[in-house]
Each structure stands twice: as structure tokens, then as C-alpha cells.
Amino acid sequence: MFQELSPSVLEQVAPTPGGPLPHSIMTYSGSGDVTAPVSTPTGDVRACTAADFAGFPAGDIALVSRGTPTGSPVACTFAIKALNALAAGASGVIIYNNTGGPLNGTLGADFLPDRPVVGIEQSLGQHLASTTGLVVHLKTDTRRPIATTANVLAELRGKNADNVVMAGAHLDSVPAGPGINDNGSGSAALLEVAENLGKVKPQNTIRLAWWAAEESSLVGSTYYVTHLPTPELQKIALYLNFDMVGSPNYVFFIYDGDNSDKLPGSAVAPPGSAQIERTFEQFFESRDLPYKGTAFSGRSDYGPFIAENIPSGGLFTGAEGIKTAQEAAIWGGAAGQAYDPCYHQACDTYSNNNAVALDNNSDAIAYAVLSYGMSTELINGTKSKGNFKPPVAAVPVG
Helix, strand or coil, rough: CCCEEECCCCEEEEEECCCCCCCCECCCCCCEEEEEEEEEECCHHHCCCHHHHCCCCCCCCEEECCCCCCCCCCCHHHHHHHHHHHHHCCEEEEEEEECCCCCCCEEECCCCCCCEEEEEEEEEEEEHCCCCCCCCEEEEEEEECCCCCCCCCEEEEECCCEEEEEEEEECCCCCCEEEEEEEEHHHHHHHHHHHHHHHCCCCCCEEEEEEEHHHHHCCHHHHHHHHHHHHHHCEEEEHHHHHECCCCCCCCCEECCCCCCCCCCCCCCCCCCHHHHHHHHHHHHHHHCCCEEEECCCCCCCCHHHCCCCCEEECCCCCCCECHHHHHHCCCCCCCCEEECCCCCCCCCCCCCCCCCHHHHHHHHHHHHHHHHCCCCHHHHHHHCCCCCCCCCCCCCC
């Protein structure tokens, strides 16, 4: 399923009429045209449970915040928030960001209610939430037809066909723009690695994947993992994910495989993920480059692999999150601005990529893929003899 979008409307009707308010349609939103009062949940404004809407005025438009409560075992997705609101009788849903910058999200292909759902910036959401007697006009016009797409996979057979090292990046972009950073950067870096792998003979089988429909709620990678026979799934020693590795206002983020950063909303990574994180850390240390942990938030194609307890890791340079002053002092760039100001927008063109970030991350990707292509002893104890010595783990195996 994919979505066709027509121009949408979000405007203030009362207490005083206002012009159009900046917003974006959540991908897979239904259609609707409603003018109604706006109410926030009676419980937690993040709207992650049905109980948050106890006593919600039926027919009102729900105004909720992005975010997952600390300690929650699963991420509170946009779809969960919207479904909770609609089940309570909301006629539409407005989700505002929990950080600076626009909110461009997806409800996922499984979202079926025919009601309007849009995203707005944090500052606007907070303003609307504090406005007494607020009435807005919310209109969306969408189509959700079925479409066919395909993953692209390439495999370099190693001496050990039963020990597979996987790496992936998604090929698709959002309807709003060309997606050259998200995720042309990861796809291109992985393609460069693929071209150079022709020069080596790995000990382990290396399988590279360019995923389809990631922006539609991880459709391609989820289909692959859930349809792979169990014996074949068990051959996958680890999975590496590369989604947005050239952000213009970048930070060198590494997925937090050992959960040491205690990041809100981060999934608990499977055993072996800590070793993957350390492999990337050692690469950046070898170049005297600073790095920082990032959460396994479920927003990219590592999600289905983690769900199957496959050790996972990868690199990221930031999306709509805002760079802090401390980060700007370390990596340069502009504090108070998004890591990628063109995230999910038409301006995500070739010029939106940072050459320094893309170059170093491409090398880091090659280093990790080749390291594990020669030996996964750090991950699963499988010893190999190869011509590329992997780094020594700084954390125990298992």
C-alpha cells in the first residue's frame, strides 16, 4: 500500500480566525474534513494508552505529543497515539513534535481509519494546547491504493555459507522529496562497499540489502525477516543498518548496543550488539573522531532483526532532532538547528549531504562489513582465518 496526498488544511477558526497553520499529513492518514474544538488527553499528553483519553469529549480533535514514556517496553508510535484518540471518539488528530523542527511521520500501512491525522512543530503544538476555546478546521484528502515493490539483495558467498553477515539501507524516500540523505546516503555508501567487495574472498557469507518501503513502516525489511525460513534466519550472525549517514549538521551517532547510554525509548539490543557498537567506536577512535550513542528507537530497518534477537548495530548522523550547544562544540555545525534541516522535505537533494560525514561513515561501513566478513568471533564465537584482522572487543562476548 502507498499513499497519494492532495493539499491539506489546518487553520484556526476560534477564538479568533487565523490563516493556515504549518503542518504535514502523516503518511497513511485517512481523509476527512472537520471543524471542531481541540482537546488534549485527560491523562498523559503522549497518548500512549486508552486510559489517557478517559472522559475525552467525543467529536473533538485530539491534540497529542510525540514521545514514549521513560521505561516503556515498546515505542509509542504515531499510529498507537492516533488509534487511542480515535477510539475515544476524536474526529481527527494533531500530533506535535517533542523537540524542535517539523514533524513528518508515518502511521504505517496497517493504519486503516478514515480520519485526518497531521503533524506540527513543538512550539505550535504547545501554543495550541494553551489556547482557551480553540476550534480548528482540519482537512486531508488522501488515497491509499495497493502497490508492489521489491527489496534488492546481493550476496558474496564466503567459505562459511552458514554464517551470514548482513548489512542494509533503505532505497525509498517520502513523497515530499527526493531523499538524497534519507536514504540515498546509506544506499550509496553500501553500494560503494559492494563494488569493492569484489576484490576480497571473505570467510563468512556477506549479504547486502537495499530495503523497499522503509518509510511506510519498515515494509521491506519486515517482510524479508518474517518470510525467511527459520533455518536461514538462524544463519544470520548480525545485522548492520545505515540510514542517513551524511546529514549536513551531523553528529557521528552509533547505535547503543550495550544500552549504556540509557536513552529514552531505546529497545534492549540483543546480545552481541555491544560488540558491534565497539567495532564502530574503534574505527572512529583510530581517526581521532568523536562519536555518540543513539537509540534503537524502532524507526529504521534494524527493528525486525532486533525482534528476532539478531545482534544489530549501525550508524546515523541525525534527522529532525536538534543539535545541542555541546554537540556543536564537538562536531561543529549549528546549535539549535536540526541535524538535517531538510529531513523529509523537497530540499533533501544532493547538496543536503555533508561530504565529511559521508566519507568517514562510508569508510566505517566498509571496515565493519569486512571485519565481520572475515570473522564473527566477537559476536558468536565462530572462528575464521582471514586477511583482515577484526578489532579486539572491549566488552565480553555474549
